[in-house]
Amino acid sequence: MPINDLYSLALDEASRLGATYADYREEDITEQSLSVSDGSPELLNKSFSTGFAIRVIADGAWGFAADSIINEDSIRKTAATAVEIAKASARINKSALELAERQVVEDAYATPFKKDPFAVPLSEKIEFLSELERMMRIDSQINSTSAFMTFIRTQKFYASLDGSRISQDIYQAGCGASCGVIRSHRDRSERSFPTPNGQWITGGYEIINMFDFKNELPRIAQEAIQLLSAKECPQKELDLILGGDLVSLQIHESVGHPLELDRVFGYERNFSGVSFATTDKLGSLKYASDMLTFVADSTYPGGLATYAYDDEGVKTERNILIDKGVLVNYLSDRETAHRIGKKSTACARAEGWMNTPIVRIPNILLLPGESTLDEMISGIDDGIYVISPNSWSIDDNREGFTLGGEVGWEIKNGRLGDMVKSPRYSGNTVDFWNSCDAVGNSDSWVLWGTPNCGKGQPGQNMRTAQGCSPCRFRKVKIG
Amino acid sequence: MPEKLEILSRDYILSTFKKALEFSEADQTEIVLESEKLSLTRFADSKITQNLTTADNKVVVRTIEGNRIGVSVSNSLDLESIKRALKAAREISSVQTPDEQFVSLPQSPPALPVKAYYESTANYSPVNRAEAIGKINDVGQKNNLLSSGAYRITTDRAAVLNSLGTEQFFEGTKAELSLTLSGDNENSGYAIGYNRDVEKIDPTALAEKAADKAVNSVNPIKLESGPYTVILEPSAVGQMVLLFSFLGFGCKTFISQRSFMSGKIGQQIVGNNITLIENPYHERMQGMPFGFEGVPRQKVYLIENGIARGVVWNSYYANIAGEKSTGHAHPAYKTFSPYPGNLVMGEGNSSVEEMIASTERGIYITHFWYVNYLNPMRTMVTGTTLDGTFLIENGKLTRPIVNMRMAQSIQEMLQSCSMISAEKQLYPQYSVVMLLPYLKVENFNLAAEEA
Known part of the structure; x- marks a missing residue:
């Protein structure tokens, strides 16, 4: 990378037409997706997408244009379009935008991996997925099975008018399986492993060795059968333990999104909502209990959002967001960081070459505590343990929420009891995180990948990650 | 004036796909185009926060060998790139597990023509969008409200050709204006307008509808x-x-x-x-x-x-x-x-x-x-x-x-x-x-x- 040397033409042309800031981003994305369902091949697809984008500031406003055709003519037209758009924006905007400072660098980064997923024969992958399906067919009642794997390689090159030149070669991988019993539309069950989205990392084909599928898949199949005759989830206030996978979703929805600084400033009001965590609360809001510290860290190895530079050329580093329960920082890009007098936390990311970078959730880590799951359970007289997220909704201010899991178990007098179906819980973000009184230790800590975070217009799908262990919450509304 | 990015012509697309079909040695072959030119202006706090035009294509190639199916997707519309996608799809179909339930690609007559393309929409420029947002801001200002939303203009193209003689092509435009007007007291109002023809969308009327709700939500x-x-x-x-x-x-x-x-x-x-x-x-x-x-x-x-x-x-x-x-x-x-x-x-x-x-x-x-x-x-x-x-x-x-x-x-x-x-x-x-x-x-x- 770069694939070609036209980037300097793009930057020069934008400058010549009046841009005071310009960056050029070119991406070459290769994706391979395989899935099997009910014993048949469902999909085997390889896709390629190449293109470039030019983002400018002219007359103090943003303009952005992108094209899939990369040649001198399209570069000139795209640069002209971007500048023309910026000047149209400036007809409305009364004040010129400013960006937080960042270092000008020349650098390259590549995801470390153990096994190149694109070098593994397709036949081996198909056989692996078929074997996962067979592992779940433990009983004739199991009449729905599926398994998937996806590998994505994104080669990207970023160049800016002020001199940065950054190449990154990112490998992402996902894998998972699910099964169920379908007796009728209203009488059915489903279980997934490791989560309904599978698990996702930056890395290679080694993802398939991260889990004990041989033991775990028959277990979830058994649970799918048990769910059909499981009790309904109780509807009352109870103590709650969330599995790490559900804590991950809770972090994503009620820590990650509320702390996106563009959302805080209302940029997403009409589409993705706003945030209660306004900047007047920075440094004082008791967001969570004392034992909870949340860190944004896209340097953490293997996270689905592990990268070296964001799409504005800002280097990633570890930033504490919530320190022992207190809000201390936001997820930001250069524009929004400048508005609070801080430096960007390197969260400006675009789904692909055709998308403009916006503030996205990186790897967010809830630092591990000291408890084991058994210790958390033993401290509950009447409660519920829920895993495997399958339902979520949170209000436009990121406060009131309701989330649910595929399966739960009652906790009675310090012991796990009967299975319950369709467990759901609801609450208010700040009250909920402040009710947390136990955090799982590092043995149970997992960096969960989320492959389908949606935000922005046009809708941009982003891959994020949340690192966490199971947590215990007191007096939560269940059902 | 319209933005400068251009999209390829119907004739180019159909003739290129036909050449690619002739090149394919698979039992059956299908080539599909999904193409979109998107222009979008987002606004918040009565300012334009994001403004863009992008053009992209998806060329989806499906090859059938017996009842083994391979799929490959490329975003390049030149013949050589489509040939590469054909090769990738055939490599996949050669190793894919047979799908016993697959019978054949369909053989279809031409679809009925539908008027879905409007020059007024296709030529709606960034300046036009900015002027529309200016009208929305005027309504907001009169009512002491801030505006946010998005004005989205698209020109879509789709084509489907297969080796059984199916040939379809479609071109359509869309205009979508979504807006929220909000005040200092957590009061807000929403309105949305959609039409193939941008001239059927009235930004002022939509803004007044949203403003009425916001003003009455205190x-x-x-x-x-x-x-x-x-x-x-x-x-x-x-x-x-x-x-x-x-x-x-x-x-x-x-x-x-x-x-x-x-x-x-x-x-x-x-x-x-x-x-x-x-x-x-x-x-x-x-x-x-x-x-x-x-x-x-x-x-x-x-x-x-x-x-x-x-x-x-x-x-x-x-x-x-x-x-x-x-x-x-x-x-x-x-x-x-x-x-x-x-x-x-x-x-x-x-x-x-x-x-x-x-x-x-x-x-x-x-x-x-x-x-x-x-x-x-x-x-x-x-x-x-x-x-x-x-x-x-x-x-x-x-x-x-x-x-x-x-x-x-x-x-x-x-x-x-x-x-x-x-x-x-x-x-x-x-x-x-x-x-x-x-x-x-x-x-x-x-x-x-x-x-």
């Missing part, structure tokens, strides 16, 4: 949880109907028994005043007249007077079930169930004014926020009201209320519609366009939110 009262009579604007109806459609109207969910339609064809499943039709040919819909296998789309009665009538099919699942494709295939790289893309709900004979006047105590809902499934088996969804929720007392809108969270079965909602408006509005959501009336619904479950 100092809301909190209501108790419970079942309420509600009047839903078409946007709110659309959010519910869309999830209902995803749950039940696709062939894949239908034949796997996951659909509320499974085993119910011919039976009453919702109120007898409810009719839902997939109809790309409706004069206000102007939908794409074929699916991504090239099969002409059919008008499909999904629910007629409350009775389950049918679902939409692609050729693969139609072959399995002994049905005929209704022309609703997705491109081959998508595995989720086909679904209707042009949903038309049957109208009633009421007006929204009559609905309000006939309501002793109820709630008027503009739209919902973050609607998601709670229990798909019972068509249960949740989400909160937003941007204009009002109490109705003794036949009049009386005061704003604090947003509430619904937990509602959509099927039960459609069993409880007491009035349906004659007026209908177009409402786009994701890739689906719906034409929907206002609904008055009894016993709609709303709860005080935890915020």
